[in-house]
Amino acid sequence: MRFRSIATGRLLWWSSLLTLLVLVAAGCAENYPQTTLEPRGDFARMVDDVFMTTVRWAILVFVLVEGALVVAIIKFRGKPDDPEPKQIHGSSVLEVVWTVIPAVILVMVAIPTIKVIFETAKEPANALVVEVIGHQWWWEFRYPEYGITTANELYVPVDRTIDLRMVSDDVIHSFWVPQFAAKRDVFPNRETRMWFNAEVTGEFPGQCAEFCGIQHGRMGFRVVSVEAADFDRWVAGMSAATEPVPVEGDSVALAGQQLFLTKACIGCHSFNAADPPPGQIGPNLANIGNRTMIAAGMLQNTDENMARWIRDPQGYKEGSLMVMAGEITEAESAALVAYLRAQQVVAPSTVAADNQ
Numbered sequence: 191m192r193f194r195s196i197a198t199g200r201l202l203w204w205s206s207l208l209t210l211l212v213l214v215a216a217g218c219a220e221n222y223p224q225t226t227l228e229p230r231g232d233f234a235r236m237v238d239d240v241f242m243t244t245v246r247w248a249i250l251v252f253v254l255v256e257g258a259l260v261v262a263i264i265k266f267r268g269k270p271d272d273p274e275p276k277q278i279h280g281s282s283v284l285e286v287v288w289t290v291i292p293a294v295i296l297v298m299v300a301i302p303t304i305k306v307i308f309e310t311a312k313e314p315a316n317a318l319v320v321e322v323i324g325h326q327w328w329w330e331f332r333y334p335e336y337g338i339t340t341a342n343e344l345y346v347p348v349d350r351t352i353d354l355r356m357v358s359d360d361v362i363h364s365f366w367v368p369q370f371a372a373k374r375d376v377f378p379n380r381e382t383r384m385w386f387n388a389e390v391t392g393e394f395p396g397q398c399a400e401f402c403g404i405q406h407g408r409m410g411f412r413v414v415s416v417e418a419a420d421f422d423r424w425v426a427g428m429s430a431a432t433e434p435v436p437v438e439g440d441s442v443a444l445a446g447q448q449l450f451l452t453k454a455c456i457g458c459h460s461f462n463a464a465d466p467p468p469g470q471i472g473p474n475l476a477n478i479g480n481r482t483m484i485a486a487g488m489l490q491n492t493d494e495n496m497a498r499w500i501r502d503p504q505g506y507k508e509g510s511l512m513v514m515a516g517e518i519t520e521a522e523s524a525a526l527v528a529y530l531r532a533q534q535v536v537a538p539s540t541v542a543a544d545n546q
């Protein structure tokens with residue numbers, strides 16, 4: 191019996207130590223961008239400030255309470271023949287003190303919390319409106335001001351407030367960019383809003399934060415924050431993208447162009463960012479040749495990954511609506527990749543990697 195309790199104690203000790211080490215290691219990890227603790231936008235910074243205020247109060251309470259406890263244990267430790275200590279049960283003074291102090295602390299936390307709730311709920315002025323549409327399991331972004339539609343990469347100009355108007359095409363999703371904003375649910379039957387202002391340039395990961403089906407974990411996206419001039423370039427390129435980029439002279443890409451029609455890709459995808467045909471099931475593919483990621487922010491946009499994705503989307507993302515009617519051979523996928531790679535309407539982004 192005794193032996194077992196020592197073993198349990200040791201186990202507890204070691205597992206606590208291990209947990210602590212894992213937490214410390216996770217905290218030290220470099221390139222850990224999916225964190226709310228390093229805000230890079232004003233919205234996220236306000237939320238982080240409330241969090242840090244709460245943490246500071248919690249630390250103060252912890253130190254005072256545990257300190258008093260330790261002092262009491264050491265200073266008032268009972269010895270075998272001590273008389274019975276003074277009984278203080280029912281002391282009104284103590285009861286009032288330990289009710290009032292926590293109440294005051296809660297008020298100190300509530301004031302900044304409520305302030306931030308109201309500030310973040312304000313409708314921003316002079317903002318760039320972006321319509322966000324959640325799909326199982328990818329994100330569509332529309333810029334009504336410019337008439338542009340794109341997918342999985344939310345381009346924003348740095349230091350300009352982005353006003354997000356969000357709806358879902360199917361189930362409930364949740365839009366989350368940890369470093370710029372907060373989480374907000376995206377519903378099929380009503381619009382939700384959120385805004386943020388990216389304070390630095392760079393590429394920042396976002397993620398669906400509401401369980402929305404089996405591939406919910408693979409419903410990511412990127413926010414690409416660029417200088418105003420780069421953003422204008424992007425807008426110009428995308429607004430002009432009404433037709434696929436021609437691939438004359440490249441026989442492999444030409445074969446891909448043909449396959450894009452015969453393999454029914456065209457039924458679900460378009461390269462027209464300016465005026466896409468309505469009701470398309472798949473993401474708009476304008477500028478796909480230059481995007482950083484494919485498969486909703488999950489796979490690096492390399493030729494190899496693209497070919498793998500085209501040949502077997504279900505193998506990577508089972509349940510995805512990219513259901514192929516027939517098989518695609520390696521040669522066919524290589525041709526399709528060549529065609530897709532040529533679909534570049536904006537020069538590769540010159541994003542300064544502030545956060546990478």
Ligand code: HEC
Nearest residue numbers: 327328342453454455458471472484485486510511512513
């Ligand atoms: C039945 C509709 C459908 C067909 C047919 C289809 N796709 Fe897709 N495609 C989708 C959907 C839906 C997605 C998004 C999948 C996801 O990420 O969950 C997608 C995603 C993609 C992506 C990644 C885009 C991104 O931004 O992440 C590429 C590239 C792509 N498809 C190429 C093709 C090619 C090439 C073909 C033809 C060989 C094809 N698709 C046929 C529906 C379709």
Ligand SMILES: [Cu+2]
Nearest residue numbers: 363398402409
């Ligand atoms: Cu989702």
